[in-house]
Amino acid sequence: xxxxxxxxxxVEFAITxxxxxxxxxxGSFGAExxxxxxxxxxxLNRLTAPYKDDIVSVNRxxxxxxxxxxxxxxxxxxxxxxxxxxxxxxxxxxxxxIGGFPPNTMRHLGLVYEELKETKTDIIMVATSAxxxxxxxxxxxxxxxx
Numbered sequence: 001x002x003x004x005x006x007x008x009x010x011v012e013f014a015i016t017x018x019x020x021x022x023x024x025x026x027g028s029f030g031a032e033x034x035x036x037x038x039x040x041x042x043x044l045n046r047l048t049a050p051y052k053d054d055i056v057s058v059n060r061x062x063x064x065x066x067x068x069x070x071x072x073x074x075x076x077x078x079x080x081x082x083x084x085x086x087x088x089x090x091x092x093x094x095x096x097x098i099g100g101f102p103p104n105t106m107r108h109l110g111l112v113y114e115e116l117k118e119t120k121t122d123i124i125m126v127a128t129s130a131x132x133x134x135x136x137x138x139x140x141x142x143x144x145x146x
Contacts, residue, residue: 003030011036011090012071012098013078013111016044018128019100020067026096027070034090035071038078043068078109087111091119099127104139 008031012023015037027033037043045063052060074090076083087110091097097116099106106112106127113125131137 006030008032008096009094010034010096010098011094012100013106013109014043014098014100014128015041016100017067019098019126020045022098022126022128023071024067024069031096033071034094035068035073036076036078036087036090037073039075040077040079078111084110088119091116091123094120094123096124096126099125102139102141103127103129103133 005026008026010023010026010031010033012019012033012035014020014023014035020035020043023033023035035043042058043064045067046058046061048061048063049056050062051057052062058064076086078087097111099111101109101111103112113123113127116123116125127133129138131140
């Protein structure tokens with residue numbers, strides 16, 4: 001039996017809660033999901049207890065397992081000069097991009113829909129922001145399952 005999203009390819013740029021759960025759910029229905037994160041700024045779920053067997057480690061935190069159990073992972077410093085080359089290759093590969101940073105961070109990293117569609121015209125963008133995409137509070141970071 002085929003999964004509903006089998007063949008759908010997703011790249012996720014996020015560090016906590018809402019956006020990673022979108023990737024988790026897409027992966028649960030068969031999408032191939034690549035989570036992009038940096039060792040310089042880990043997913044916050046890697047840094048919070050509880051830890052398996054009470055051994056503190058970024059790969060033993062319950063939150064990281066819960067939200068990322070069906071994804072591939074890629075460590076990439078998005079601020080490195082050559083990172084944009086890798087990002088473009090991922091966008092060309094993907095059908096969907098998930099963004100989970102505040103809008104200003106997404107713009108700074110070149111991860112907004114207007115720029116991504118220049119790389120791949122039919123890309124689908126899913127972006128989460130606690131305070132919306134524009135307005136006086138848009139760039140306030142927040143961590144929640146929204």
